Amino acid sequence: MPEGYVPLFIFLAVAILFPVVALILAKYIRPDVPSRVKLEAYECGIQTASDSRARYTVRFYIIAILFVIFDVEAIFLLPWAVRYQVLGWFGVAEVAVFLVVLAVGYVWAYKKGALEWI
Amino acid sequence: MLDTVFFYLFTLLTLGGAILTVATRNAVHSALFLITSLLGVAGLYLLLHAEFLFAVQIIVYVGGIMVLFLFVIMLVNLDAAAAQRQFSRMWPVALGCVALVGLELFYFLGKGEPAFRIAAPPPVPEPTAGNTERIADVLFSQYLLPFEIASLLLLVAVIGSVVMAKKRI
Amino acid sequence: MLDSFIPSWAELLRFMPEIILSLVGSLLVMLEPVTGPKSKSMLGHVAIAGLIVALGATFVAHANPGAAFSSMIVVDGFATFFRVIVFTVGILTIFSSYQYLDREGSNRGEYYALILFSVVGQSVMVVANELIMIFIGLEISSIATYVLAGFLRDDKRNNESAIKYFLLGSFATGFLLYGIALIYGATGTTDLGEVRQAVLQSAEPPVLLLSVAAGLMFIGLGFKVSGAPFQMWTPDVYQGAPTPVTAFMSAGPKAAAFAIFLRIFVTVFESVGDRWEPLIWASALASMTIGNFAALQQKNFKRLLAYSSIAHAGYVLVALTARSEIGTASAMFYLAAYALMNMGAFAVIAHVAGKGETTVDVSDFAGLGAKQPVTAALLTIFMLSLIGVPLTGGFFGKFYIFKAALESKLLWLAILGLLNSAVAAYYYLRVLVVMYMEEPSARTENLEPMPMSLQAALWLPAAGVLFLGIFPSAVLEFASASARLLGQ
Numbered sequence: 001m002p003e004g005y006v007p008l009f010i011f012l013a014v015a016i017l018f019p020v021v022a023l024i025l026a027k028y029i030r031p032d033v034p035s036r037v038k039l040e041a042y043e044c045g046i047q048t049a050s051d052s053r054a055r056y057t058v059r060f061y062i063i064a065i066l067f068v069i070f071d072v073e074a075i076f077l078l079p080w081a082v083r084y085q086v087l088g089w090f091g092v093a094e095v096a097v098f099l100v101v102l103a104v105g106y107v108w109a110y111k112k113g114a115l116e117w118i
Numbered sequence: 119m120l121d122t123v124f125f126y127l128f129t130l131l132t133l134g135g136a137i138l139t140v141a142t143r144n145a146v147h148s149a150l151f152l153i154t155s156l157l158g159v160a161g162l163y164l165l166l167h168a169e170f171l172f173a174v175q176i177i178v179y180v181g182g183i184m185v186l187f188l189f190v191i192m193l194v195n196l197d198a199a200a201a202q203r204q205f206s207r208m209w210p211v212a213l214g215c216v217a218l219v220g221l222e223l224f225y226f227l228g229k230g231e232p233a234f235r236i237a238a239p240p241p242v243p244e245p246t247a248g249n250t251e252r253i254a255d256v257l258f259s260q261y262l263l264p265f266e267i268a269s270l271l272l273l274v275a276v277i278g279s280v281v282m283a284k285k286r287i
Numbered sequence: 288m289l290d291s292f293i294p295s296w297a298e299l300l301r302f303m304p305e306i307i308l309s310l311v312g313s314l315l316v317m318l319e320p321v322t323g324p325k326s327k328s329m330l331g332h333v334a335i336a337g338l339i340v341a342l343g344a345t346f347v348a349h350a351n352p353g354a355a356f357s358s359m360i361v362v363d364g365f366a367t368f369f370r371v372i373v374f375t376v377g378i379l380t381i382f383s384s385y386q387y388l389d390r391e392g393s394n395r396g397e398y399y400a401l402i403l404f405s406v407v408g409q410s411v412m413v414v415a416n417e418l419i420m421i422f423i424g425l426e427i428s429s430i431a432t433y434v435l436a437g438f439l440r441d442d443k444r445n446n447e448s449a450i451k452y453f454l455l456g457s458f459a460t461g462f463l464l465y466g467i468a469l470i471y472g473a474t475g476t477t478d479l480g481e482v483r484q485a486v487l488q489s490a491e492p493p494v495l496l497l498s499v500a501a502g503l504m505f506i507g508l509g510f511k512v513s514g515a516p517f518q519m520w521t522p523d524v525y526q527g528a529p530t531p532v533t534a535f536m537s538a539g540p541k542a543a544a545f546a547i548f549l550r551i552f553v554t555v556f557e558s559v560g561d562r563w564e565p566l567i568w569a570s571a572l573a574s575m576t577i578g579n580f581a582a583l584q585q586k587n588f589k590r591l592l593a594y595s596s597i598a599h600a601g602y603v604l605v606a607l608t609a610r611s612e613i614g615t616a617s618a619m620f621y622l623a624a625y626a627l628m629n630m631g632a633f634a635v636i637a638h639v640a641g642k643g644e645t646t647v648d649v650s651d652f653a654g655l656g657a658k659q660p661v662t663a664a665l666l667t668i669f670m671l672s673l674i675g676v677p678l679t680g681g682f683f684g685k686f687y688i689f690k691a692a693l694e695s696k697l698l699w700l701a702i703l704g705l706l707n708s709a710v711a712a713y714y715y716l717r718v719l720v721v722m723y724m725e726e727p728s729a730r731t732e733n734l735e736p737m738p739m740s741l742q743a744a745l746w747l748p749a750a751g752v753l754f755l756g757i758f759p760s761a762v763l764e765f766a767s768a769s770a771r772l773l774g775q
Binding site: 066067068069071076083086105 | 120124164170173174177178181182183185186189190192193194248250251253254255257258262265266268269270272273275276277279280283284285
């Protein structure tokens with residue numbers, strides 16, 4: 001374990017423990033008097049009309065998959081960014097080729113209207 | 119010592135998440151447990167000093183692919199799936215496979231290290247740079263061609279997914 | 288330090304066919320949205336032109352052999368041979384697609400672009416000298432082919448074909464990747480040459496790990512070439528996909544998968560050959576037997592050819608089992624002949640199929656001999672070649688394979704393979720009988736004349752099959768020379 005990460009893990013542990021402890025503690029010290037009105041949806045909200053797990057339209061899927069693909073592209077740029085100075089113009093050229101190929105797909109998807117909502 | 123504690127912690131996270139992923143009935147819960155499992159794997163990468171893979175795991179898998187999973191789950195009719203039998207009738211076959219793999223594992227554990235003689239890792243010079251920098255050094259020099267070809271793979275994926283899913287092309 | 292990695296002109300030249308095809312594919316993608324619905328075939332012409340230029344660049348690259356890009360790729364006779372196969376398959380596929388796509392109302396530029404990208408993937412596979420390159424090439428080729436298999440999205444069988452191919456294909460790729468990981472673990476490198484050196488020079492080679500890796504890669508590649516016991520998907524996928532795509536799948540990706548099969552098993556796994564030989568032996572026998580006996584029962588012509596393609600994968604696996612130079616050379620020769628005869632046979636099916644592929648049963652071909660004698664004659668050539676009748680490429684393909692098997696003392700495998708070919712003759716000949724002896728079916732009665740493009744997709748492979756059958760020595764010598772270099 002790289003020693004430098006220990007504070008990070010301590011931070012993570014505190015972040016996880018805090019809500020857990022707070023919720024458990026609250027359960028024991030708060031007054032608990034349920035009634036029908038209290039259990040309803042918040043007063044300015046409206047009554048639930050149907051199940052919240054409705055089926056989505058397939059458009060979300062196209063957007064999500066395009067997001068994943070460009071996410072992967074971004075990951076490839078990360079190592080280039082940290083070594084930018086060493087790689088110099090050679091690196092710029094490599095990344096340019098990479099990005100141009102992906103831009104082809106992006107322009108195509110744009111022209112085809114895959115990014116439009118309606 | 120600390121390493122060992124963290125190793126078992128992350129392993130627990132990975133395996134526990136994986137078991138809950140296949141054992142829960144609700145597909146959305148499965149997806150959320152899969153996130154736990156993937157986070158555990160990310161932690162293991164960190165233990166191995168593979169910081170770049172750690173970032174990839176979080177950004178691509180936990181961030182991107184899980185969003186995609188959740189969208190796909192919301193696309194399909196889950197009520198029909200939930201009403202079906204939880205475990206397929208093929209479970210004795212699966213059990214047999216698991217037993218076989220388990221036997222194999224114990225056999226190799228019994229034989230010890232010589233059974234998997236792994237090549238000595240190439241001598242790593244004293245780390246003058248971090249993990250991401252070293253990946254950059256090989257990715258943009260020796261592995262230049264696979265890197266460029268990978269863009270073609272992503273292009274095909276863009277075209278393929280839109281051709282398959284878009285209503286009107 | 289970086290300067291040494293800037294690719295030289297010679298290196299770019301060795302990779303030029305792939306660069307050309309990627310550029311043309313990207314061009315098609317950019318042109319697609321701006322071409323009118325009537326002129327989509329133009330994009331197909333552009334794709335064919337690109338493939339022809341790439342074919343030319345292949346020969347230029349071959350005149351200048353060697354490794355390139357830190358030995359990620361290597362241009363040798365073996366790579367050139369398979370490049371020519373996959374580019375030719377691409378050209379023939381597009382020729383047989385125009386009429387089909389117009390009939391189905393799906394003539395779109397993406398189709399041609401995906402064919403080109405798939406061909407690029409296969410081409411990367413065959414020139415790759417590095418496991419990661421092989422994997423990326425395989426993925427490009429597979430993903431493009433998954434989409435092509437379901438290209439007619441409103442057709443239920445297309446969807447079935449695409450989803451089956453995709454799910455099983457990605458699962459199989461996982462096994463391949465696992466095998467690659469084990470090789471890397473055992474030797475510390477993914478470069479095929481270095482892996483080979485590491486195994487040869489090691490005092491105690493990691494036999495166990497390598498054997499497990501060979502097994503896992505066999506699963507992954509066995510799926511791609513539809514060798515038993517991983518052949519289950521083949522009939523459904525081949526039947527469901529659009530016929531030109533079926534032709535493409537049965538020739539291009541299969542040849543490329545066999546190319547990496549040969550390259551990996553002959554170079555890297557040669558030292559553990561005794562361990563995987565029985566595996567391939569059994570798989571070869573099972574593929575031949577399952578393919579041929581199941582094909583006997585088929586009424587649907589596409590399914591029949593799907594089972595026959597399993598059987599033919601079995602014959603090539605026989606050549607692999609031989610583990611000799613002549614075995615490798617005969618596998619190469621056979622794959623070339625098989626690609627040509629299969630492309631031709633499927634082109635005839637694409638012609639007869641009709642809208643929505645309603646007439647693809649063998650009985651729908653009744654009377655073809657009377658109504659379109661030329662088409663029937665060409666189909667006869669392909670069927671006879673698939674049987675392995677002398678004067679066709681299929682004959683010499685089988686001849687060299689069984690010769691290689693006998694030289695490697697695989698007497699039983701050769702005998703069982705020959706018996707299998709005799710069984711196979713029955714169902715191929717049945718097609719000919721139906722075509723020539725029976726009264727015309729409703730479909731052949733009013734069959735439209737064959738357009739020029741489809742004629743090209745028939746005449747070219749027919750000429751190729753006859754050339755391989757009458758002058759096999761030129762191609763075989765090239766294959767033998769390449770195989771000798773590969774084994775070094």
